[in-house]
Amino acid sequence: MNDLFTICKTTYTRILRTRALYLLLAILLLIVAAAHLYHDLTMGREKELMFDTGAVVLAVVGLLTGLVVVFDVARDMREKLVVTLLSKPLGRTQYLLGKFAGVIWAGTINLAILTAGISALLYLENGSGRPEFLKAAFGAWGAMVMATGIGVLLITFLTEIPAVILTLLAFGLGHATERLYQSQWTIGSILFGVLPNFALLQFKSELSNGLAVDWSLIGLSVAYACVYTVALLSVGAILFHRRDLA
Amino acid sequence: MNVIETTALTKEYLVGWRNQTRLLALDDLNLQVGAGKIFGFLGPNGAGKSTTIKLLLGLITPTKGTGTLMGISIHDKNARERVGFLPEDPSFCTYLRADEFLELCGKMLHLERAARRQRIDELLDLVGLAEKRRTKIAEFSRGMMQRIGLAQALMNRPDLVLLDEPLNGLDPYGRKELKTILHRQKAEGKTVFFSSHILSDVQEMCDEVGILNRGRLIAAGRLSDLLTARHMALSVPELEMDTLKRLEPLATSITRQQQRWHVQLKDPSCKDEAGAVLRQAGQSAIEVHAQSETLEEFFFRRIEEDDHERPVHNL
Numbered sequence: 001m002n003d004l005f006t007i008c009k010t011t012y013t014r015i016l017r018t019r020a021l022y023l024l025l026a027i028l029l030l031i032v033a034a035a036h037l038y039h040d041l042t043m044g045r046e047k048e049l050m051f052d053t054g055a056v057v058l059a060v061v062g063l064l065t066g067l068v069v070v071f072d073v074a075r076d077m078r079e080k081l082v083v084t085l086l087s088k089p090l091g092r093t094q095y096l097l098g099k100f101a102g103v104i105w106a107g108t109i110n111l112a113i114l115t116a117g118i119s120a121l122l123y124l125e126n127g128s129g130r131p132e133f134l135k136a137a138f139g140a141w142g143a144m145v146m147a148t149g150i151g152v153l154l155i156t157f158l159t160e161i162p163a164v165i166l167t168l169l170a171f172g173l174g175h176a177t178e179r180l181y182q183s184q185w186t187i188g189s190i191l192f193g194v195l196p197n198f199a200l201l202q203f204k205s206e207l208s209n210g211l212a213v214d215w216s217l218i219g220l221s222v223a224y225a226c227v228y229t230v231a232l233l234s235v236g237a238i239l240f241h242r243r244d245l246a
Numbered sequence: 247m248n249v250i251e252t253t254a255l256t257k258e259y260l261v262g263w264r265n266q267t268r269l270l271a272l273d274d275l276n277l278q279v280g281a282g283k284i285f286g287f288l289g290p291n292g293a294g295k296s297t298t299i300k301l302l303l304g305l306i307t308p309t310k311g312t313g314t315l316m317g318i319s320i321h322d323k324n325a326r327e328r329v330g331f332l333p334e335d336p337s338f339c340t341y342l343r344a345d346e347f348l349e350l351c352g353k354m355l356h357l358e359r360a361a362r363r364q365r366i367d368e369l370l371d372l373v374g375l376a377e378k379r380r381t382k383i384a385e386f387s388r389g390m391m392q393r394i395g396l397a398q399a400l401m402n403r404p405d406l407v408l409l410d411e412p413l414n415g416l417d418p419y420g421r422k423e424l425k426t427i428l429h430r431q432k433a434e435g436k437t438v439f440f441s442s443h444i445l446s447d448v449q450e451m452c453d454e455v456g457i458l459n460r461g462r463l464i465a466a467g468r469l470s471d472l473l474t475a476r477h478m479a480l481s482v483p484e485l486e487m488d489t490l491k492r493l494e495p496l497a498t499s500i501t502r503q504q505q506r507w508h509v510q511l512k513d514p515s516c517k518d519e520a521g522a523v524l525r526q527a528g529q530s531a532i533e534v535h536a537q538s539e540t541l542e543e544f545f546f547r548r549i550e551e552d553d554h555e556r557p558v559h560n561l
């Protein structure tokens with residue numbers, strides 16, 4: 001457990017030392033704040049636009065977190081850190097879970113910063129607090145966990161670029177699983193069963209339009225994301241054990 | 247007990263996407279390395295040296311065969327408890343400082359905090375990076391990267407140190423320091439196993455060597471046993487023209503220097519025949535120089551012999 005925590009902390013430190021991250025967070029907050037300027041364009045619905053943009057920004061951060069784990073593991077392999085660490089009595093599963101946990105830790109903090117920032121902007125815009133955004137943030141956290149799980153799974157048997165492309169593809173298709181289910185193709189139904197259902201974790205349409213979303217539904221969706229991620233990590237661990245580390 | 251022991255260790259890779267072909271990276275390696283030795287692992291590029299080291303560390307899975315490190319199977323992660331490893335051309339955690347990186351390695355080896363801190367100080371001194379302890383690894387030169395790599399490999403005072411091309415990127419001072427460190431390891435009863443292309447250094451440092459060629463171990467043993475007398479020269483004060491002519495077929499060169507004839511024999515086995523020629527002429531050699539084959543000569547000879555015995559197309 002100590003080894004896992006050490007890898008987790010090192011990964012977290014690496015991400016926090018990336019200066020571009022802070023710039024990115026600032027830019028994302030500015031994008032959300034810019035919704036305030038679109039009063040005429042949105043015919044007075046700039047508050048909804050701000051909520052919607054904020055939710056999209058959280059989803060983007062979730063996706064980026066999934067890509068960060070791909071780049072991070074690939075970099076460890078390139079720098080020969082993986083072989084150096086695994087030449088010590090460290091298990092491959094511990095390494096992989098440590099990476100996952102470190103990226104999730106950093107991602108959670110990023111989401112928390114953005115959620116606090118966007119909530120503050122919404123408060124300024126509305127003149128009162130909107131706890132609904134917290135619900136959207138929980139959904140985004142679930143999506144981030146699942147996207148990171150996909151990234152971990154793919155980088156265990158693929159190289160960097162294909163893993164990035166497939167993570168993006170899974171994220172995109174995962175938002176359209178409902179359409180796949182409704183399609184007439186058999187393959188569509190199979191994909192619906194196998195692909196991660198990111199649409200389950202998106203509540204922005206309902207929430208931005210003032211519809212009620214129960215906390216229990218959000219809890220169930222996040223639980224789905226966690227169970228799906230455990231399955232992804234389990235398969236990833238098996239594949240990583242079989243991988244030849246050059 | 248051997249520190250390293252492999253039995254029929256074999257690694258085959260499938261190369262290509264559609265028409266996959268088999269690449270035999272290591273073929274039936276049977277190797278024993280005893281304790282307290284410096285073992286040099288040699289071979290041309292692609293011979294299987296790094297593959298062997300990675301197999302020993304469980305980083306890649308053998309196609310067949312097995313091995314042990316200090317009696318523990320290479321598949322068991324506990325086998326790596328008393329092992330230090332330096333990979334070839336590492337770049338490590340470029341975002342960490344030198345001391346932070348060693349701290350990470352110390353934690354992975356489950357060293358106590360106080361012991362870890364003390365060991366980091368010792369190692370940074372040992373590899374000459376004490377003044378760079380707070381410098382980010384990203385700013386390190388290639389030679390400094392090798393030094394920090396060596397430091398992490400020695401973190402747990404390992405009984406076995408596995409080094410993949412440790413001399414790469416080191417300047418002459420660095421190489422000299424590395425040799426001193428490795429000799430010190432040997433003096434402490436540790437075993438050092440390293441691969442290298444720098445044959446003169448290997449000859450200087452190693453007790454035993456192994457030579458791989460296209461995945462197969464073609465020579466292994468003590469250097470003193472492998473490097474037989476290869477060149478022999480005789481010094482004779484006076485030689486008649488007739489005797490010179492009779493010596494010519496046995497010699498690669500006959501020269502006159504400082505009032506003496508120097509006869510460089512083609513082969514040490516010609517010594518008796520040359521002696522008989524001299525005796526018939528009423529002469530005897532006043533000096534016999536026997537020169538052992540250098541490791542470089544031995545290396546090229548064995549590789550050429552193996553290439554002749556196993557032409558490439560037979561693989």
